[in-house]
Each structure stands twice: as structure tokens, then as C-alpha cells.
Amino acid sequence: MLNLPLLFTLISTILLLYRYVIYPAFVSPLSKIPAAHFTAPVSSVWIRSKRRNGKTGIQSIFAAHKRLGPIVQLSPNELSVASLDGLRQIYTGAFEKTAWYSELANLGVPNLVSMLKNKPHSVRKRMLSHIYSRSYIGSSIDLHDLSRVLIVERLLPVLQKAAESAEPFDAYSLNQALGADFMTSYLFGIGNSTDFIRNVEARKETMQNYRTKTRGLPGKEKASRELDALILSLCESAGTSSQKALSGASSYPVVYSQLSARLSNSESPLPNHINLAVASEMIDHFGAGIESARITLTYIQWELSRDSELQAQLRSELLTIQPLLSLRSEANLPNYGDIDGLPLLEAIVKEIIRVYPPSPALLPRVTPRGGAVIEGYTIPGGIEVGASAHCMHRNPSVFPSPSTFDPFRWLDKDEEKRREMDRWWWGFGSGARMCLGSHFATYMLKVLILAIYSKFQTEIVDDEGIEQEDTFLAGPKGEKLVLTLRKVEAVKE
Numbered sequence: 001m002l003n004l005p006l007l008f009t010l011i012s013t014i015l016l017l018y019r020y021v022i023y024p025a026f027v028s029p030l031s032k033i034p035a036a037h038f039t040a041p042v043s044s045v046w047i048r049s050k051r052r053n054g055k056t057g058i059q060s061i062f063a064a065h066k067r068l069g070p071i072v073q074l075s076p077n078e079l080s081v082a083s084l085d086g087l088r089q090i091y092t093g094a095f096e097k098t099a100w101y102s103e104l105a106n107l108g109v110p111n112l113v114s115m116l117k118n119k120p121h122s123v124r125k126r127m128l129s130h131i132y133s134r135s136y137i138g139s140s141i142d143l144h145d146l147s148r149v150l151i152v153e154r155l156l157p158v159l160q161k162a163a164e165s166a167e168p169f170d171a172y173s174l175n176q177a178l179g180a181d182f183m184t185s186y187l188f189g190i191g192n193s194t195d196f197i198r199n200v201e202a203r204k205e206t207m208q209n210y211r212t213k214t215r216g217l218p219g220k221e222k223a224s225r226e227l228d229a230l231i232l233s234l235c236e237s238a239g240t241s242s243q244k245a246l247s248g249a250s251s252y253p254v255v256y257s258q259l260s261a262r263l264s265n266s267e268s269p270l271p272n273h274i275n276l277a278v279a280s281e282m283i284d285h286f287g288a289g290i291e292s293a294r295i296t297l298t299y300i301q302w303e304l305s306r307d308s309e310l311q312a313q314l315r316s317e318l319l320t321i322q323p324l325l326s327l328r329s330e331a332n333l334p335n336y337g338d339i340d341g342l343p344l345l346e347a348i349v350k351e352i353i354r355v356y357p358p359s360p361a362l363l364p365r366v367t368p369r370g371g372a373v374i375e376g377y378t379i380p381g382g383i384e385v386g387a388s389a390h391c392m393h394r395n396p397s398v399f400p401s402p403s404t405f406d407p408f409r410w411l412d413k414d415e416e417k418r419r420e421m422d423r424w425w426w427g428f429g430s431g432a433r434m435c436l437g438s439h440f441a442t443y444m445l446k447v448l449i450l451a452i453y454s455k456f457q458t459e460i461v462d463d464e465g466i467e468q469e470d471t472f473l474a475g476p477k478g479e480k481l482v483l484t485l486r487k488v489e490a491v492k493e
């Protein structure tokens with residue numbers, strides 16, 4: 001006699017086996033793609049184990065690419081790609097961001113980085129791209145003036161004191177302050193900016209909150225509220241005093257004014273008339289400013305402090321720029337066009353971001369409903385795919401000895417070699433979701449390197465834990481870089 005329950009169990013088992021093992025491992029179009037781990041076609045256990053405790057697993061993903069080529073399967077629904085074809089398909093096509101990005105919204109309101117859908121994103125991006133464009137950054141009088149105040153009136157006296165006392169200081173902590181002060185000055189105007197370069201106690205408190213929030217540590221909610229309150233208060237000041245003058249510098253809140261004007265009449269205003277969407281955006285840019293300097297400037301100082309010859313070569317290039325920086329309060333900064341045109345400086349910034357990309361991990365997207373073809377493989381719709389700066393920047397056929405910091409590779413006489421490296425360099429991402437602040441970050445890093453290295457020599461006192469963390473935003477594990485400063489003989493005042 002037919003045993004119905006047994007038959008039912010048998011059929012169900014066969015169907016489940018087919019659905020979850022046989023189909024993904026042998027039949028699905030994804031089964032043709034090399035698997036980073038033998039379990040990857042049927043389970044996400046392997047990649048999840050690499051991503052425990054906030055890690056990104058990028059080293060294991062890179063190892064898989066080295067073994068298996070430009071496209072690898074990480075789990076039944078996730079692929080990693082490391083090729084120019086991959087970049088072209090994923091980041092200039094119709095692929096949207098994954099739901100993970102929506103966690104980056106602030107105050108419960110989306111901002112540019114957290115928006116998932118391409119349409120609303122492109123409307124918002126158009127509102128901001130002009131004031132972050134290369135030409136605007138290169139010619140903005142506001143940015144020039146606020147940089148003069150930050151460098152001549154705030155930074156150089158602090159550095160001068162450190163050089164005179166010969167006391168070791170934590171460059172990592174000062175760099176966070178520089179990122180915050182530069183960013184808030186551009187967002188809200190110099191008169192409304194933070195002053196963490198000089199006010200060490202306020203810096204420590206805010207950076208502690210920032211660390212607690214971004215690492216999801218206990219007390220995260222309180223830390224987030226305090227950071228939000230800081231930015232909301234700066235929004236309020238910027239809104240009420242958009243033309244304050246400080247030390248003769250323009251105090252125009254460039255980004256705040258632009259976005260407020262473009263978003264007026266839209267979205268629900270706060271009781272004090274600060275638009276939530278504007279505030280959400282400002283909180284994100286504030287964090288990006290801190291990260292740029294916290295990670296990139298720290299690695300630049302570390303590499304330069306390890307190589308006194310490179311430091312001297314860079315200094316001779318910096319000293320060709322006029323006027324030379326001076327501590328006198330009326331001193332001016334050179335034109336950015338001159339600074340931007342320095343080849344070794346450009347090569348150092350590019351090479352630091354190549355070797356120590358601030359966001360080295362996968363930048364995930366979803367294949368569109370109709371699917372896609374990447375590296376010759378057919379990929380169905382709804383699959384998570386991503387490329388990473390870490391893997392793109394470590395292709396040895398494009399970047400020989402890829403882990404070595406060698407700025408001179410960017411000065412190679414062979415133009416085709418340089419072009420090929422440019423195609424693989426992916427520090428700021430690409431396509432419509434490419435970094436909004438790339439020119440601002442480059443500007444800030446270049447003027448800060450000019451300020452520091454044309455006047456001072458840096459030496460390492462303590463660089464323990466300088467290796468990059470395996471986190472989405474990857475700074476030095478030890479969260480410090482202790483240096484000493486020496487004033488450079490040739491430019492004593």
C-alpha cells in the first residue's frame with residue numbers, strides 16, 4: 001500500500017535538495033562562476049564568518065580573486081568582481097545600491113549616500129555637484145579664505161609650538177581635527193565652524209562620540225544624538241548668520257546655503273526651520289571630512305616620515321610655490337592652481353589612496369531585474385555584485401609590487417602605463433554614485449601637505465598598530481601615529 005506521508009516527505013526532500021543544493025551548485029547560471037569557497041554556491045556561512053564583528057572580509061575576497069580570476073562567488077546571492085569590465089557594467093549601468101546603504105541615513109531622513117533609487121539620487125546630486133566640482137573648488141574665494149584662516153591662524157601656531165617644544169604629538173588626533181574643521185568651515189562658514197585644531201578637549205569629546213557611533217559601541221544612541229545636536233546647532237548658526245566676517249575671511253556657508261536654497265519648500269522643516277534633509281546631508285559630509293584626514297593624511301605622514309629622502313624631494317617641490325607660507329597673520333596662501341599642478345604631490349596623494357584606500361571593501365550593488373552579463377557570465381536579476389578598491393589596486397600586471405608604496409610609478413615616462421593605472425585606480429569609485437567630495441578631499445589634503453611639509457620635517461616616535469583595519473572605513477588599527485616635528489632650516493622665520 002502507498003505510504004502517503006512517506007511519499008510526501010520524499011518528494012519534499014527532493015524538491016528542497018534541488019532548490020537549495022542541486023540548482024545553485026550545478027544548474028543556476030551562477031554555478032559557472034568560480035566559488036571563493038566550496039560552500040559559497042549553497043550557503044553564505046563562509047563569507048559571514050569572514051565578516052564577523054564588523055569586518056569586511058576583503059583579504060579573503062582578494063585571496064579568492066588571486067586564485068580564481070576577476071569574478072568570484074561569495075554566497076548564493078553575492079559576487080565580487082575585480083576587472084574593468086566589472087566596473088563598467090556595475091557602476092555605469094542601471095544597478096542600484098543594496099539596502100545596506102539605507103543605514104547611512106541620518107535623523108531618519110535619506111541623504112545622497114543612503115539613497116537607493118537612482119532617480120531621487122540624481123535629483124539630489126545635481127543640487128550639490130556644482131559646489132563640489134573641480135572648477136568650483138579650484139577657484140572658490142570662500143574656500144581659499146577659510147583655508148588661510150585654518151592654516152595660518154590655527155594650524156601653523158600649533159605646529160610651531162610642537163616643533164619648539166620637540167614634544168611628541170599624536171598626528172592622528174590632530175588630523176581628525178583638521179578634517180572636521182575644514183569640512184565644517186566649507187559647510188557652515190568659518191565663523192560657524194568647529195575649532196578642534198586648537199580646542200583639544202572639545203575635539204576629544206566629539207571624536208569619542210564619533211568613534212562610538214561609527215563602531216556601533218555601547219552608548220551609540222547617545223553618541224549619535226550628541227553628534228546630531230552639534231551639526232544641528234551649526235546648521236542653526238549658518239542659517240542665522242550667513243554673512244559673518246571673521247579675521248577678514250569670508251564666512252559664507254557654501255554647502256549649507258546651496259542645499260537649503262535648493263530644498264526650500266520641500267521636506268518637513270524642524271521647528272527651528274532647519275530642513276531635516278539638509279541636516280542629514282551635513283552630518284554625512286562632516287563624517288566624510290573627518291575620515292579623509294583621519295585615514296589619508298595619517299598614511300601620508302607615516303610614509304613621508306619613513307623616507308626622509310622622499311620628504312626632502314617633496315619639500316623642494318613645495319618650496320617652488322610662491323608665496324611661501326608664513327606664520328604672519330596677514331600671510332596669504334598660494335593659488336590652488338599652482339599647488340594642484342605639482343607632480344610629486346599629486347603622485348603621493350594618488351599612491352596613498354591606492355595602497356591605503358579609505359574604503360577598501362566591496363561597494364555593493366544589485367543586478368537589475370533583467371539580469372546582466374559580466375566577464376562573459378550571465379547573472380540573473382536581484383544578485384548582489386560589487387567591486388573593491390583593495391582588489392582593483394592590487395593587480396600586479398597593472399601595479400608591479402602592488403603592496404609597495406611607490407609614488408614614482410605615477411611619474412613613469414610611459415604614458416600608456418600611466419593611463420592603464422588611471423583606469424584601474426578606483427579610490428573615489430566611479431559612475432553616478434562616485435564620491436561627491438573627491439575634489440574637496442584632494443584640495444584639503446594638498447593644502448595641508450603644503451602647510452606641514454614646506455615648513456616642518458616629521459619623524460616617527462610611535463607607529464604601533466599602523467596597519468589598516470578590516471573595516472568599511474579603514475584607518476590604522478592602533479588609532480594613533482605619534483610624531484615629532486622639526487622646523488626646516490631653510491624656512492626659519
Ligand code: HEM
Nearest residue numbers: 112113285288289292358363427428429433435436437441
Ligand atoms: C580621501 C577622501 C575620500 C575618499 C577616498 C572617498 C571615497 C568615496 C567612495 C569610494 C565613494 C563611493 C561609495 C559607493 O559607491 O558606495 C564615495 C561616495 C561619497 N562621498 Fe566620498 N570619499 C572621500 C572624501 C569625501 C568627502 C570629503 C566628502 C564630503 C562631501 C565625501 C562625500 C561623499 C558622498 C556624499 C558620497 C556619496 C555619493 C553618491 O552616492 O552619489 N567624500 N566616497
